[in-house]
Amino acid sequence: MYIWPCAVVLAQYIWHHRRNLTGKALLEIGAGVSLPGIVAAKCGAEVILSDSSELPHCIENCRQSCWMNDLPKISIIGLTWGHISPELLALPALDIILASDVFFDPEDFEDILTTVYYLVQRNPHVQLWTTYQVRSAECSLEALLYKWELQCIHIPLESFGADKEHLAESALPGRHTVEMMIISLAKNVL
Numbered sequence: 001m002y003i004w005p006c007a008v009v010l011a012q013y014i015w016h017h018r019r020n021l022t023g024k025a026l027l028e029i030g031a032g033v034s035l036p037g038i039v040a041a042k043c044g045a046e047v048i049l050s051d052s053s054e055l056p057h058c059i060e061n062c063r064q065s066c067w068m069n070d071l072p073k074i075s076i077i078g079l080t081w082g083h084i085s086p087e088l089l090a091l092p093a094l095d096i097i098l099a100s101d102v103f104f105d106p107e108d109f110e111d112i113l114t115t116v117y118y119l120v121q122r123n124p125h126v127q128l129w130t131t132y133q134v135r136s137a138e139c140s141l142e143a144l145l146y147k148w149e150l151q152c153i154h155i156p157l158e159s160f161g162a163d164k165e166h167l168a169e170s171a172l173p174g175r176h177t178v179e180m181m182i183i184s185l186a187k188n189v190l
Contacts, residue, residue: 003033003035004032004100004101004133005101005133005178006100006101006131006132006133006178007032007033007035007036007100007101007131008035008162009100009131009157009162009178009180010035010036010098010099010100010129010130010131010180011035011036011039012160012161012162013129013131013155013160013162013180014036014039014040014043014098014129015039015043016160016161017160018043018044021040021043021044021045021096022043022044022045023044023045023046024040024045024046024095024096025045025046025048025092025093025094025095025096026040026045026046026047026048026094026095026096026097026098027047027048027050027091027094027096027097027098027119028040028047028048028049028050028097028098028099029050029051029079029081029097029098029099029102029112029115030050030051030052030081030099030100030101030102030112031049031050031051031058031061031062031098032051032058032061032062033061033062033064033065034049034061034062034065034066035065035100036098036100036129037049037062037074037098038065038066038069038071040096040098041069041071041074042069042071045096047074047075048074048075048076048077048091048092049062049065049066049074049075049076049077050062050076050077050078050079050087051078051079052078052079052080052081053077053078053079053080053085053087054078054080056078059076059078062076063076079115081102081108081111081112081114081115082110082111082112082114082115083111083115084118088115088118091119091122093122093123094119094122094123094126095123095125095126095127096126096127096128096129097116097119097126097127097128097129098128098129098130099112099128099129099130099131100130100131100132101131101132101133102130102132103130103132103141104132104133104135109141109144110144113141113144113145113147113148113150114148116128116148116150116183117148117149117150120150120184120185124185125184125185126184127182127183127184128181128182128183128184129180129182130180130181130182130183131178131179131180131181132178132179132181133177133178133179134177134178134179145183149185149186150183150184150185150186151183151184151185151186151187152181152182152183152184153181153182154179154180154181155180155181155182156180157178157179157180160180162178162180
């Protein structure tokens with residue numbers, strides 16, 4: 001299992017805000033090995049992990065991470081971005097959505113934001129805490145955020161101690177260009 005640099009940065013943000021997470025309902029989308037969700041659960045949040053229902057090995061990675069971290073009661077579900085499914089419809093009220101490095105392939109951006117939009121419509125005060133690696137200056141979320149009536153604020157990495165070369169005593173994120181954003185429903189929509 002591989003942990004992407006973005007997951008380490010998001011886990012650092014979660015740890016920095018750990019005192020505010022007790023009892024909060026969180027969903028991690030595109031969880032993979034689930035580092036952010038695992039950290040949130042260890043901080044007292046009620047966590048649901050999800051990855052693509054079309055990629056059973058990703059769901060298995062979530063299960064393995066929970067097992068290795070002695071968190072057998074975390075719910076794990078298959079969600080495919082852009083699809084309305086019984087699993088998506090059955091989600092409880094959420095406070096925070098976590099997503100590390102899901103904005104990887106521009107072809108997925110709209111499907112991800114469609115899913116996020118559905119979730120913020122059901123939970124108007126939910127926030128998406130997301131980290132992503134800048135891979136191309138040509139890829140931007142701005143137009144899609146506007147289309148889906150969402151807004152974002154950029155969080156400087158130094159504001160939560162994630163601007164170091166060796167974050168969390170690892171070589172990650174190293175020299176990668178990782179950014180942090182909080183996405184929510186646009187204020188004029190609330």
